[in-house]
Amino acid sequence: MLSTRSLRTADCRASAVARPRMAIGRGRFQVLCASNAKFFVGGNWKCNGSVANVRKLVDELNSGSVPRGVDIICAPPFIYIDYVMQHLDKEKYQLAAQNCWISGNGAYTGEVSAEQLQDFGVPWVILGHSERRSLCGENNEVVAKKTAHALAAGLGVIACVGETLDQRNSGSMFQILNAQMQALVDEVKDWSKVVIAYEPVWAIGTGVVATPEQAQEVHAYLRKFCQSKLGTSIADKLRIIYGGSVNDANCKELSFQEDIDGFLVGGASLKGSSFVTICNAAGPKAKY
Template sequence: MLSVNQLHAHQLEARKRLHRHQPASLANHAAANECNVAISRSIGRIHWQKLRRLVTQPVSYAVCSASLPDGEHTHIEIGARRPNTTFETDDGGLGDLARANEAVRRFVCVFNTTKWRMLTTTTRFGSIKFARPYANSTQVALRTITTKSLPSTPFSILDKMARTFFVGGNWKMNGSLESTKSLTQTLTQAKLDSNVEVVVAPPALHLLTVQEQLKGSSVSVSAQNAFHKASGAFTGEVSVSMLKDASIPWVILGHSERRTLFHESDANVAEKTAAALAENLSVILCIGETLEQREANETVNVVVRQLNAVADQVKDWSKIVVAYEPVWAIGTGKVATSEQAQEVHAAIRKWASEKLGKDTADKLRIIYGGSVAGKNCKELAQQPDIDGFLVGGASLKPEFVDIVNANA
């Protein structure tokens, strides 16, 4: 095990070499010197896959360099927590890792450039704070991955950065004109993370009122459902064209309550999605498995089936946010663990990459829904493939603001 000083020296040496060497030779250098430092140099993208290739032994430290979308140069350091290890962080502050989980190696990505200066470190990396002007981008830096080995999922930090975090509040069939007013007031008066796209979905009857109350704020409105035909003898339905006419920009489609209670099939959901997109609406497309399906190991098959039905009718996914909502977690207080959610989100992104292309997959926002609350949102938000939340019960409470600010 390296001492703090040794590690720091290696780290400095590694940094000096960053621009002069190819990754392979640096990895060899690391191996030859038993310094457990691996360096990858890449422009724009950093993938775990790349690190996996380079890191053939347990790492204490890995350093990647990258260019940020705005042209800033940065490098990213990935330190593996080990029991009884202390390592020196880039700002010279000591992070005592002794209390880190003994059994599990945790990787933390630490951004650092002259501008991204770390302000504080504590024993829990969840509380590392960064100085402005990039403080709002710290969701990436603060992600901690719990894993027994390097994750198999290619994890591009910059891809996650490029996806705007999205938090939707699905109010379902709740609220009165009076209670709705106080909800919107809470939202307009709260300090919401400006890097997060926030959308609330009131019942159809309240859509226009809520839209009016939120005017001038950054919060948009969404319908909870819509019918695919433009008009006609469809008693009780609201069409996608009517939403467009009323300037409602979003619609939730395929919610499990629609699928289960109102018998909407995959084909119905696909038809509605295609119709909504044709009207230029944005769609929160809900998918998810039941408990029986999960227990039968059918989770990925189910979500892929639901997604394929839509992909049969929709080619352009740029206005779709996929909401993974395991049915067993909805309204039950039984939130999926961050590992369970991440696993399915990664599978969805893999599907998207194969079916729709890598570029679409990298951009596709995949949000999680099912008993999201103030107390569990931060850990979920740190997962590489979780790009936000669709919140039911907690969206009716002031706690919703904490969920919007999960990365702040």
């Protein structure tokens, strides 16, 4: 169960006027504060696409109208990064890699280092995605060390956390999230270029999406965790985004939740019009 957040102004997210609101979370009311973070939308293309498909998607994204007050990131497969870098509208979108190596350059066949990404001009990297954790055996410590190394190399990091359905149903969800976050806390020294992506594993690629209340509950919990470990000033500025079957039909309702600062989008990011719609879901959270 979540504990009730304090009503003290120090516990509210930074804003000119603290605006506490009530939201339901697992049967309890929580005192929350409206987000003041700049909205962030990431598109994770995963291992999808062909030359023709990527060209079409880039054209669709370039022709779409997106708010300038939102940070928008596209993460193509490594093989298409150069094309996307050359042709994607840099005024609207930034680039991310989907992974990087845990250390610097060396005899690591098949890997790409954070230093190489930075040298090539890729500013962001996604780390710790559940598919990397489950399919490639990346545990909490590996993800945390990768994150720290990427940050030291000058990259911004979208660090993913989330629980499986069994973990949620067994009541161990918060223990799993605590362990994932504590590993990051132990390694990361500068949080200014970190975005936390909460991705419930049971909602990734399944078409099942957490309800706005479920998502808000976990986002508030993660912010409370960061507040206790890192202090209010960091927790208030840290962007915590939601991933898990986000699409153009459910993004607006999710964006209304106080502690949801954006999205990490999978399948819908492969459809230009859908992704543009999601980017426009920021509403008043867009910061110009």
